[in-house]
Amino acid sequence: MSPKTDAPRLTTPSRTAWLAGAGLLLALSLSPAFAAWDVTQLMQGLAKNKSGRASFVEKKYIALLEAPVESSGELLYTAPDRLEKRTLKPRPESLLIEGGSLTVERGKRRMVLRLQDYPELVAFTESIRGTLAGDMVALRRVYNLDLEGSEERWTLTLRPIETKMLEVVQRVRIGGSHAEVRTIEIEQTDKDRSVMVIDKLAAK
Numbered sequence: 001m002s003p004k005t006d007a008p009r010l011t012t013p014s015r016t017a018w019l020a021g022a023g024l025l026l027a028l029s030l031s032p033a034f035a036a037w038d039v040t041q042l043m044q045g046l047a048k049n050k051s052g053r054a055s056f057v058e059k060k061y062i063a064l065l066e067a068p069v070e071s072s073g074e075l076l077y078t079a080p081d082r083l084e085k086r087t088l089k090p091r092p093e094s095l096l097i098e099g100g101s102l103t104v105e106r107g108k109r110r111m112v113l114r115l116q117d118y119p120e121l122v123a124f125t126e127s128i129r130g131t132l133a134g135d136m137v138a139l140r141r142v143y144n145l146d147l148e149g150s151e152e153r154w155t156l157t158l159r160p161i162e163t164k165m166l167e168v169v170q171r172v173r174i175g176g177s178h179a180e181v182r183t184i185e186i187e188q189t190d191k192d193r194s195v196m197v198i199d200k201l202a203a204k
Contacts, residue, residue, distance in 0.1 A: 038147065041151075042134075051076075051078045052076070055074055056072060057070065058070070058072070058194055059195050071089060072087070072088060073085065073088040075198065079132075080133050080135070081129055083129050100116065102114075119164050119167070124172075127143070131156065131181060142165070144159045151177075155175045156173070156175075157171055157172070157173050157174075158171060158172040158173075159171045166189065168188060169188055183195065184198070
């Protein structure tokens with residue numbers, strides 16, 4: 001009969017080192033710093049921004065035009081729902097979005113519109129306002145949300161739920177880093193699209 005061969009055993013120092021290593025891995029896996037980063041955490045970070053001021057450059061790609069139409073100006077945001085877009089070039093224009101209304105000023109002309117009557121404006125305003133406010137409930141009333149990337153570099157894709165809005169807007173992509181929005185891209189159903197690059201400005 002062959003002598004019985006015992007399975008290899010860890011010596012006391014080796015066993016201690018293995019247990020210490022396993023404990024360290026477990027601690028790291030449970031540490032908040034290593035927890036999975038998700039849309040809830042993104043919204044919590046964004047919600048801390050109560051106001052902001054930034055410059056923007058926007059390019060609109062229109063199928064009938066050979067070159068994009070470029071504009072630039074400033075964005076001003078005050079929580080929870082006040083957003084102002086001041087276009088300075090190529091010609092002055094002001095869009096003030098507050099509550100459910102949009103006020104447009106071009107030169108001496110001033111118009112007040114109801115957002116619900118303009119689905120393309122709802123797509124623009126609610127995607128930006130909801131994201132800046134970190135209001136996931138408001139965003140999910142209008143969009144399906146899909147977050148990709150990491151906290152350092154993320155992309156939030158918003159796809160409209162309502163048929164009326166889908167007839168105009170296919171999706172909105174918002175890119176950023178940590179709790180700052182850096183880009184906003186709106187793709188229309190007719191293949192036209194706009195890309196806005198945002199640069200945060202220092203407080204006055």
